[in-house]
Amino acid sequence: MLFCPNCSNLLLIENEGGQMFFCQSCPYQYAIQSRHTTRKLLHRKEVDDVLGGAKAWENVDSTEVTCPKCEHTKAYFMVIQIRSADEPSSIFYKCCNDECQHQWREG
Structure with a gap:
């Protein structure tokens, strides 16, 4: 997720005429030059045995x-x-x- 640097609203993706992020509240637009992915691994917390072990x-x-x-x-x-x-x-x-x-x- 990316946020608008002007008004801090969530940026949406527009597919028409090339892909770009745009803000619904202000005229901010950001052209997507390359594919960008990030992955965050989920670390699960330890679960207590509800039956008492x-x-x-x-x-x-x-x-x-x-x-x-x-x-x-x-x-x-x-x-x-x-x-x-x-x-x-x-x-x-x-x-x-x-x-x-x-x-x-x-x-």
């Missing part, structure tokens, strides 16, 4: 449910209310297979 799974019960990833027949589960009180609770599962440890949810 590995410690949250220490004292949970297991149930008979099939893991969608490895087909193991047992998984740990937690029931958490993540939406408003009038909505049903969500059930979070974690596969009991030590090699898989896949996590998924229902609801």
Whole structure:
């Protein structure tokens, strides 16, 4: 984005008769001589584990449910209310297979 040096409004691109930037508020125009690109990499912030991390799974019960990833027949589960009180609770599962440890949810 480029801004007008006279009135500080956002410059728009005009394609008719050659490409140029122009201001809608004042008569400023800037002819585009060459292609100009810049790239800014997005650095994502660290996200906290909303389920409480590995410690949250220490004292949970297991149930008979099939893991969608490895087909193991047992998984740990937690029931958490993540939406408003009038909505049903969500059930979070974690596969009991030590090699898989896949996590998924229902609801």
